[in-house]
Amino acid sequence: MAPRVLVSDQLSPTAVQIFKDRGVEVDYLPDLGKDKDELLAVIDKYDGLAIRSATKVTEKLIGAAAKLKVVGRAGIGVDNVDIPAASRRGVVVMNTPFGNSITTAEHAVAMMFALARDLPAADRSTKAGKWEKNRFLGVELTAKTLGIVGCGNIGSIVASRAVGLRMKVVAFDPFLSAERALEMGIEKVELPELFRRADFITLHTPLTDRTRGIIDAAAIAQMKDGVRIINCARGGLIVEADLVEALKSGKVAGAGIDVFETEPAKESPLFDIETVVCTPHLGASTEEAQENVALQVAEQMSDYLVHGAVSNALNMPSITAEEAPILTPFVKLAEILGAFVGQVTEDPIKEIEIVFDGNVAAMNTRALTSAAVAGLLKPLVQTVNMVSAPLMAKERGIRISEVRRDKSGIFDGYVMLNVKTERMARSVAGTCFADRKPRFIQIKGINLEAEVGRHMLYITNRDVPGMIGAIGTALGRNRVNIANFHLGRDREGGDAIAIIYVDEPVAEAVLQDLRSIDGIVQAKLLSFEL
Numbered sequence: 001m002a003p004r005v006l007v008s009d010q011l012s013p014t015a016v017q018i019f020k021d022r023g024v025e026v027d028y029l030p031d032l033g034k035d036k037d038e039l040l041a042v043i044d045k046y047d048g049l050a051i052r053s054a055t056k057v058t059e060k061l062i063g064a065a066a067k068l069k070v071v072g073r074a075g076i077g078v079d080n081v082d083i084p085a086a087s088r089r090g091v092v093v094m095n096t097p098f099g100n101s102i103t104t105a106e107h108a109v110a111m112m113f114a115l116a117r118d119l120p121a122a123d124r125s126t127k128a129g130k131w132e133k134n135r136f137l138g139v140e141l142t143a144k145t146l147g148i149v150g151c152g153n154i155g156s157i158v159a160s161r162a163v164g165l166r167m168k169v170v171a172f173d174p175f176l177s178a179e180r181a182l183e184m185g186i187e188k189v190e191l192p193e194l195f196r197r198a199d200f201i202t203l204h205t206p207l208t209d210r211t212r213g214i215i216d217a218a219a220i221a222q223m224k225d226g227v228r229i230i231n232c233a234r235g236g237l238i239v240e241a242d243l244v245e246a247l248k249s250g251k252v253a254g255a256g257i258d259v260f261e262t263e264p265a266k267e268s269p270l271f272d273i274e275t276v277v278c279t280p281h282l283g284a285s286t287e288e289a290q291e292n293v294a295l296q297v298a299e300q301m302s303d304y305l306v307h308g309a310v311s312n313a314l315n316m317p318s319i320t321a322e323e324a325p326i327l328t329p330f331v332k333l334a335e336i337l338g339a340f341v342g343q344v345t346e347d348p349i350k351e352i353e354i355v356f357d358g359n360v361a362a363m364n365t366r367a368l369t370s371a372a373v374a375g376l377l378k379p380l381v382q383t384v385n386m387v388s389a390p391l392m393a394k395e396r397g398i399r400i401s402e403v404r405r406d407k408s409g410i411f412d413g414y415v416m417l418n419v420k421t422e423r424m425a426r427s428v429a430g431t432c433f434a435d436r437k438p439r440f441i442q443i444k445g446i447n448l449e450a451e452v453g454r455h456m457l458y459i460t461n462r463d464v465p466g467m468i469g470a471i472g473t474a475l476g477r478n479r480v481n482i483a484n485f486h487l488g489r490d491r492e493g494g495d496a497i498a499i500i501y502v503d504e505p506v507a508e509a510v511l512q513d514l515r516s517i518d519g520i521v522q523a524k525l526l527s528f529e530l
């Protein structure tokens with residue numbers, strides 16, 4: 001029987017045609033995504049669901065979707081899809097990472113012009129017959145400083161346009177290397193400096209725990225008087241109440257807002273402020289971008305449903321059916337090693353070397369490398385996947401190399417990740433035993449053997465008596481249950497590490513408590529998707 005796909009958001013007709021051409025039955029019901037109950041009632045009939053941002057793919061919806069195999073997002077952001085829930089149910093989630101980047105960058109640039117010359121207000125006033133020539137005194141963009149927060153696909157396109165407009169561009173992005181910034185003709189700065197120097201600030205990060213509320217009252221206080229702020233990325237990056245206050249006081253001279261804390265935004269205090277230009281999440285809305293993303297999502301979903309081929313999946317590696325049983329645990333291992341380094345590293349990464357030792361060297365190391373790089377980039381680039389990770393690393397000027405070598409130690413095979421940042425080198429190695437469970441076997445050159453858990457404490461300390469007791473007491477005092485405790489040290493009395501597998505995530509206050517123990521150098525909470 002032919003697979004059946006539901007398109008529940010507005011998508012270009014190209015998508016429907018492609019599904020049909022590829023032998024996939026398709027129901028195009030572009031308003032269904034807005035009606036949660038109706039969607040819930042019919043979703044069990046479909047193998048695929050093609051969406052934009054209106055359809056919310058919740059755990060409940062996935063639970064009701066008995067046949068669902070793939071969700072295809074015609075666009076970039078997947079914050080409307082519960083990916084862990086989809087993964088748990090074996091539903092592949094795909095997006096189209098580059099199809100609307102130019103269009104969205106152009107929207108941000110359009111916002112910048114609109115703010116610089118007060119275009120919407122001038123339009124309203126002129127059409128009202130007021131001819132207020134003296135009221136609208138704009139500012140030039142030439143020679144002004146644009147601060148870009150998040151310089152990935154879209155941010156770097158905005159940068160290139162702004163450079164063409166003869167603006168000075170400063171960018172903050174932990175994954176932007178100084179070399180890449182130089183290549184683009186922009187300056188890499190830290191966030192406080194960007195706030196201090198920018199006349200215009202534009203946001204192009206995903207919405208993550210680290211970026212939520214990145215523009216709040218405290219951030220605005222550091223900015224120039226009269227700064228103009230643009231958000232064509234995600235609502236939630238700006239604390240809207242704080243922005244409203246700053247607009248009212250005149251500290252912020254204008255704001256271009258395409259995305260809102262709550263969408264659809266039918267009302268907002270921002271709407272009452274004359275210097276705010278709002279659009280209803282139109283960043284990706286051009287004929288070209290919608291054509292690109294519709295075509296791409298329909299091709300990808302059809303390929304998966306008809307041939308089992310996977311591309312641009314956020315929760316599944318691209319692996320053939322034959323290699324899957326052997327490779328899958330090592331793909332997870334590689335991703336975990338990457339996630340370990342990604343979570344403990346704050347500097348821009350310059351080099352990643354992946355060593356495949358023993359029997360691992362004979363596997364599909366490309367998939368393993370992609371998984372390691374995806375794991376490494378994930379704490380910052382939420383939507384990275386195994387397909388996009390190598391390209392994203394390249395765009396960020398990160399050099400990747402692979403080393404394959406014969407068995408060199410007691411393990412039949414293992415994977416080691418050596419990462420160089422601008423300031424330091426890091427190394428972590430792991431393997432899978434017959435039980436297919438990933439284990440850390442070496443961190444910073446220190447041997448240990450630690451099964452990987454969802455929540456782990458990574459502690460570095462001096463090798464002195466009493467550390468285990470002190471750590472255990474601090475965790476007990478804070479009612480943190482220890483599932484497993486692993487230790488290692490480089491030499492007697494030297495540097496030591498502890499990897500502690502805990503049942504629940506640990507609060508920052510507990511980490512502070514641990515850090516206050518004499519002899520502890522650092523304590524971090526790490527999370528892994530298992």
Ligand SMILES: NC(=O)c1ccc[n+]([C@@H]2O[C@H](COP(=O)([O-])OP(=O)(O)OC[C@H]3O[C@@H](n4cnc5c(N)ncnc54)[C@H](O)[C@@H]3O)[C@@H](O)[C@H]2O)c1
Nearest residue numbers: 077150151152153154173175204205206232233283284380
């Ligand atoms: N308005 C729209 O219609 C529309 C359309 C497309 C994309 N988007 C949104 O635009 C955003 C950017 O998309 P993209 O394709 O450029 O993504 P991307 O992943 O290519 O780039 C995001 C960049 O943000 C950086 N970053 C992550 N955390 C950061 C932090 N704390 N501080 C500074 N930088 C940080 C990452 O290193 C990365 O380079 C996403 O939120 C996406 O959902 C909106």
Ligand SMILES: O=C(O)CC[C@@H](O)C(=O)O
Nearest residue numbers: 052053075076077100284
């Ligand atoms: O589908 C849209 O209109 C918005 C898409 C955009 O938010 C994205 O993340 O790609």
